[in-house]
Amino acid sequence: MNKLQFDFLADKENNTLTLRREFAAGRQLVWDCYTKQELLDQWFAPSPLTTKTKSMDFKNGGHWIYAMVEPNGTEYWGRMDYDTIRPIDGYTGYDAFCDPEGNINPDLPRAHWNVTFTDKGEHALVETVVTYNSLADLETVIQMGMEEGMMSTLSRLDTLLEKLTK
Secondary structure (H helix, E strand, O other), X not given: OOOOOEEEEEEOOOOEEEEEEEEOOOHHHHHHHHHOHHHHOOOOOOOOOEEEEEEEOOOOOOEEEEEEEOOOOXXXXXXXXXEEEEOOOEEEEEEEEEOOOOOEOOOOOOEEEEEEEEEEOOEEEEEEEEEXXXXXXXXXXXXXXXXXXXXXXXXXXXXXXXXXXX
């Protein structure tokens, strides 16, 4: 299997993380995996955690409230508030940690996500630019293991895509 592109770039002057990740599947299928609850629940957490969705309304002004769940049952809640959606090209939104009711935790970093999907031959390339309010917020998520977590999470998406394309 050829090596798929993965870039994780921290820009401390602009408080951004840029992730570029190539997937061995077409753009429509990768888009579906990022935007449909039944698919997100199968991959959107680093191993060995699992994902469960409380509610999802994928539209401009909509939201996704979900938990990443440890094998022992401990839950880490998050929410994405969608700004703009351009089907199979990209979406933007604000990501935050929250409680099970979706109330945002003001003590943890909130970030703006700009996710774009492009064709790279027969593969899809997803670029995610995450902008934090401050350098301290950016450094907090790096310390929390964002790079390792994203590598693990995205490799789970590889496994799901392999299953879906057979």
